[in-house]
Amino acid sequence: MKKWMISIGVICLIGALYMLPIVGFSERQEAIIPQTSDKNACEIFIEVEGQEEKIPLETYITGVVAAEMPVSFKKEALKAQAIAARTYALKTTNYGKIAIAPTVAKQVFYDEEQRKANWASNFLGNEKKIVEAINETQGQVILYNNELITAMFHSTSNGKTESAYGYGGNDIPYLQSVASISDQTSPKFEAEQEWTLAQWNKLWPIQWQPSDFNRIQLFYNDSGRVERLQLGNNVWTGREVRTLLDIPSTDFTIIFNANKRKVQVKTQGYGHGVGMSQYGAEAMANEGKTAAEILHYYYQDIEIKKIDACLK
DSSP, X not given: OOOOOBOSSOOSOBOOOOOOOOOOTTSOXXXXXXXXXXXXXXXXXXXXXXXXXXXXXXXXXXXXXXXXXXXXXXXXXXXXXXXXXXXXXXXXXXXXXXXXXXSTTSOOOOOHHHHXXXXXXXXXXXXXXXXXXXXXXXXXXXXXXXXXXXXXXXXXXXXXXXXXXXXXXXXXXXXXXXXXXXXXXXXXXXXXXXXXXXXXXXXXXXXXXXXXXXXXXXXXXXTSOEEXXXXXXEEEEHHHHHHHHTOSOSOEEEEXXXXXXXXXXXXXXXXXXXXXXHHHHHHHHHTTOOHHHHHHHHSTTOEEEXXXXXXX
């Protein structure tokens, strides 16, 4: 990874926010533009798969925050999301040299047209709130040992975040498991899905019988998520089961309800669980924590600094 040189002053001075006219909803709603460089000499552009043109970094981050985090969240949570998303984008694209997919596997991105469609008459207010969060964190990224981190984030933990080791077997110092108890207030904290036995068997490479559900062995890791599921000689990782069943989390239980003749799977948490919990960030923001405090909690031993795009 490239070493970073942090700007000592404001290089690539950014233009002022466009002034918004006060208009009724019957008039055309004008977008609020994130601050960008006047000359574009040092500006970083992001290539998003499916978009015709490359997008200025801060404009791209606006679309990511709008897609990835509820706009109703506190500004400090939105700011934490902006810094994490900016860091993830720059690391993934090598400062704009590689395209990035607008998907859950990378980062979801909503362009202005999508945001207008989603927010309708609330577009101006929502856009203003997110753009303020972007502008107040402009250029800020998360570093570990002076290098960009892989700033993973997720919606809701199961009460503890997952470590990088627990998720993929690689120990990453800044991606350790931490308590996130407030996630239990998230509307996505618990979920339940069910299938008929016939539907269930279509998903698996083996055919289950009702008695098999009494023989399931679930092995949990330190964060309370399923490391592996074993049925006789058949073994699947928790991640494989999550993908196979398309369930929200790897913290799950499986039973066969004999009365309903249904397989029932209950989960806690939503997402892979690694890095920053978005609902945890919102809870911390509600407690008065700043974006920096949120990020330092979910990513260990990191620094938050402003990049110098002219040196990239």
